[in-house]
Amino acid sequence: MKDAMTPATTIERLPIYYRCLQKLDRMDVDVISSKDLGERIGIPSTQVRKDLSYYGEFGRRGVGYEVPVLLKHLRKILGLAQEWEIVLVGAGDLGHALSKYGGFKKLGLNINHVLDVDSDKVGSKLGDVEIQHIDELVDVVKENNVDIGIIAAPGDYAQEIADELVGAGVKAIWNFAPARIKLPPEIELRNEDLSIGLISLAYHLSRK
């Protein structure tokens, strides 16, 4: 089924299924019913079946889903059957946190390049990645076939950085800067705002 027909909420749930199945696989669980899978991630079994039906027929009626098989399919669907080369722009507090988080590497999402404008930071290491000067952006992207760029620099520079990333060949941008950046339609853009989660907690608490 085409992505355009898959609801955004289903796509957002795929990584949750994936993580849950990885855990089950580590526990040597071979088969899981849609009911058990739904309970583990807090949604009804009907929703599980509907979500997965957008991508094929994976389960067996009355039996459930074979965990390793579904995991393999989801890995492919999520684009995690391959390794991704990623450049991070901005080696500040957020850049440190993102770069040092080990979970991305385990998924094959490799933040192998970090760029910054601050000459005091250039040459120092973030984990085992050496920070390079922002002037190296084009070479870094081209020489390493970088597909994904992360912007963790101030908002005032976000558009300029995004344009440079795209010009160099990056196909997707994860933007943390508080700026509305404009990109060609073929470039995937995800704007992230961690405060949304915290504000929603405050919203719900204030109504109790």
Ligand SMILES: NC(=O)c1ccc[n+]([C@@H]2O[C@H](COP(=O)([O-])OP(=O)(O)OC[C@H]3O[C@@H](n4cnc5c(N)ncnc54)[C@H](O)[C@@H]3O)[C@@H](O)[C@H]2O)c1
């Ligand atoms: N979306 C979110 O949830 C979220 C959360 C935290 C921070 N942020 C945003 O992320 C960005 C970084 O936040 P931070 O707390 O790490 O800030 P920071 O000041 O600690 O780090 C910013 C880094 O960007 C570098 N930089 C500045 N201009 C640059 C340029 N033109 N090219 C390359 N590097 C450049 C600086 O030298 C610095 O190392 C800010 O825009 C901030 O608003 C967003």
